[in-house]
Amino acid sequence: DTGVSQNPRHKITKRGQNVTFRCDPISEHNRLYWYRQTLGQGPEFLTYFQNEAQLEKSRLLSDRFSAERPKGSFSTLEIQRTEQGDSAMYLCASSLPLGGQETQYFGPGTRLLVL
Amino acid sequence: QKEVEQNSGPLSVPEGAIASLNCTYSDRGSQSFFWYRQYSGKSPELIMSIYSNGDKEDGRFTAQLNKASQYVSLLIRDSQPSDSATYLCAVKPGGGADGLTFGKGTHLIIQP
Numbered sequence: 001d002t003g004v005s006q007n008p009r010h011k012i013t014k015r016g017q018n019v020t021f022r023c024d025p026i027s028e029h030n031r032l033y034w035y036r037q038t039l040g041q042g043p044e045f046l047t048y049f050q051n052e053a054q055l056e057k058s059r060l061l062s063d064r065f066s067a068e069r070p071k072g073s074f075s076t077l078e079i080q081r082t083e084q085g086d087s088a089m090y091l092c093a094s095s096l097p098l099g100g101q102e103t104q105y106f107g108p109g110t111r112l113l114v115l
Numbered sequence: 116q117k118e119v120e121q122n123s124g125p126l127s128v129p130e131g132a133i134a135s136l137n138c139t140y141s142d143r144g145s146q147s148f149f150w151y152r153q154y155s156g157k158s159p160e161l162i163m164s165i166y167s168n169g170d171k172e173d174g175r176f177t178a179q180l181n182k183a184s185q186y187v188s189l190l191i192r193d194s195q196p197s198d199s200a201t202y203l204c205a206v207k208p209g210g211g212a213d214g215l216t217f218g219k220g221t222h223l224i225i226q227p
Contacts, residue, residue: 033214042119042203042217043159056213091158101166102147102207104215106158 002026004107006092012113013082020078021110025094032075033104034067035091036060043091049075082114117142117208121218129226134191136202136221141185144209148180150189151203153220159203163189194225 005024013019025032030051035043046065047057051072061067064082069075079086089111093104118141128134136150147166151159163178165171165187171178177190187206191198201220208216 031213035214040123040219042205042219043215045214045216048213058214089158101164102213103149103161103164105161106151109158 004092004094004105006090006107006110008110009108010111010113012115014115015082015084017082018078018080019082019112020076021090021092021112022074022076023092023094023107024074025092026096026105029094029096029105030072031095031097031102031104032069033093033095034075034077035093035106037089037091037109038087046077079112082112084114087112087114117145117206117216119204119206119216119218121202121204121221123219124222125224126221127224127226128194130194130196132194134194134198134223134225136189136191136204136223138187138189138204138218139185140187140204140206140216142206142208142210142216143182143185145185145206146209147207148178148187149205149207149215150176150178150187151205151217152198153201153203155201162202191223196225196227199223199225 033048034046037043049069089109092107150162165178179188204218205215
């Protein structure tokens with residue numbers, strides 16, 4: 001069990017550019033979540049997958065954001081036409097629900113700065 | 116709007132004392148409750164999960180849940196300087212939603 005991994009760890013981009021982040025969940029975890037965290041705030045839920053199906057999306061997830069988990073393993077989060085307000089830490093978490101209980105484990109995050 | 120409220124602090128506690136962190140939530144249908152610790156610049160790390168009313172102990176940590184009062188707390192006994200961090204309360208809302216709702220976190224400082 002190597003934990004949740006995310007790449008890149010840091011990304012600096014110019015406004016208007018597209019960026020893509022990758023998350024590799026804990027092996028055998030069938031659920032994968034994306035959150036966004038800004039300074040002084042708790043993480044905010046964006047979307048989640050059960051296996052390859054995207055089951056829930058927050059209103060925070062504008063049309064510029066898209067997420068995929070094509071084979072039910074790793075996931076990507078793409079932001080098109082980035083804006084300065086997109087600057088944040090993007091966190092991925094994974095889980096394996098058992099017996100009605102579920103614990104989400106977070107990766108190290110990708111810190112995005114939009115100039 | 117389903118909310119999770121925490122006192123942002125900072126909460127300053129002497130080394131060796133008990134730190135008490137509190138959290139209230141608005142969604143009465145919530146069933147799962149979590150405490151995460153987050154060091155500056157790092158990602159959240161799970162400390163405790165609690166699903167039923169009462170106390171749950173794990174080492175120096177005790178989580179307390181009172182669903183009638185919509186209240187969750189975390190006690191840290193024998194506080195150490197390494198416990199200095201932001202503590203995030205997270206709630207899984209009811210109604211079939213699966214994403215966690217987080218509070219803003221309480222900044223805890225353990226004074227040596």
